[in-house]
Amino acid sequence: MRRVCFVLLLLVFPLLVQSQPNTVRIGVLSIFHPHELTIAADPTGELMIAAGGQRIFLQQGSNCSLLRVRSAGENLLLSCNTVELRGGELHASGRNQQSAGLVITLPGKIKRRYVGVLELKAMRGELFPIITMDLETAVASVILAETTPGTPLEALRAQAIVSRSYFVSGGGRHSEFDFCDLTHCQFLREPPASDSPAANAAASTQGLVLTYEEKSVAAMFTRSCGGRTRTLEEIRVSQKGYPYFSVRCDFCYNNPVRWARKVSREDEELLKLRGENGRLAIGRRLGWNAVPSNNFTAQETGGEVTLSGVGQGHGLGLCQRGARGMAEGGSDFRAILDRYFPNTRLQALPSFP
Numbered sequence: 001m002r003r004v005c006f007v008l009l010l011l012v013f014p015l016l017v018q019s020q021p022n023t024v025r026i027g028v029l030s031i032f033h034p035h036e037l038t039i040a041a042d043p044t045g046e047l048m049i050a051a052g053g054q055r056i057f058l059q060q061g062s063n064c065s066l067l068r069v070r071s072a073g074e075n076l077l078l079s080c081n082t083v084e085l086r087g088g089e090l091h092a093s094g095r096n097q098q099s100a101g102l103v104i105t106l107p108g109k110i111k112r113r114y115v116g117v118l119e120l121k122a123m124r125g126e127l128f129p130i131i132t133m134d135l136e137t138a139v140a141s142v143i144l145a146e147t148t149p150g151t152p153l154e155a156l157r158a159q160a161i162v163s164r165s166y167f168v169s170g171g172g173r174h175s176e177f178d179f180c181d182l183t184h185c186q187f188l189r190e191p192p193a194s195d196s197p198a199a200n201a202a203a204s205t206q207g208l209v210l211t212y213e214e215k216s217v218a219a220m221f222t223r224s225c226g227g228r229t230r231t232l233e234e235i236r237v238s239q240k241g242y243p244y245f246s247v248r249c250d251f252c253y254n255n256p257v258r259w260a261r262k263v264s265r266e267d268e269e270l271l272k273l274r275g276e277n278g279r280l281a282i283g284r285r286l287g288w289n290a291v292p293s294n295n296f297t298a299q300e301t302g303g304e305v306t307l308s309g310v311g312q313g314h315g316l317g318l319c320q321r322g323a324r325g326m327a328e329g330g331s332d333f334r335a336i337l338d339r340y341f342p343n344t345r346l347q348a349l350p351s352f353p
């Protein structure tokens, strides 16, 4: 069935002549700065753990069902039942080094399931889990994490293509892995159930990416744009590749998300001088909602500055709120992407797992 879908896609969309990986390496859970964690297999699955030149098999109900990992400087200390191991690096996969379901728990903090192959390293006493996962699993996981429940399917499909395009072309912002699991790259949690709208949106656009001059676009998206999307120049960000256009977004134009914030004169100066990078610097210091977007006017009163703005996020590319409005009005994913990414084409990636 998958093969048939693929052939059908090729008939409809031209093939992208560019070799693309069909897996992505994502650094996960680093926001928690973990020093210890546990790894378990799915209830009916098995995990092969390779570390310190040895192999351990993890399976529910067996002698070894839960692997405990602690960091010691640059090393990992592993224990499972009576087995103890020390190693510089750990790999967890299926028996033939294939993708497998695995559950990582940070005690007292979070438990999250992934499908892929896990690499785990320790650096300066901190654990860094990296999951190599199928591109389509990553896309479906991002759709689930980055959209609100009830978003119409055509808007989810547009999001799938934007997120896939970003995974194919937007790497290079991290040295140890391709992408993080935060909004810095794309927010990612667990893969969705196979019958969920997020999984459906990924599967029904499988392998499709946005291209500009025959290259896939590191496509950006924003929560809401305030009435028109932004260009890179407007937000003072230099970037090669797709030249983002400022396009009118009817839904936000008619009903913008408005906000007002007080900031110091220094921070207003920072926003003026550095645009979006200034906004991000303020966000890192005061929280991500301190200046919700870069689309505002400023008024100074008594040493303080009041910003009155519209929109949420950097304002580049796909407006998620506008896409939802277009889909509710009957537009399909092609029309949505045409609106927010003028002069791009939809093309199919040449390789699939």
Ligand SMILES: [Zn+2]
Residues within 6 Å of the ligand: 173, 174, 179, 180, 181, 182, 184, 185, 186
């Ligand atoms: Zn990142």
Ligand SMILES: [Zn+2]
Residues within 6 Å of the ligand: 224, 225, 226, 227, 228, 249, 251, 252, 253, 319, 320, 321, 322
């Ligand atoms: Zn909008």
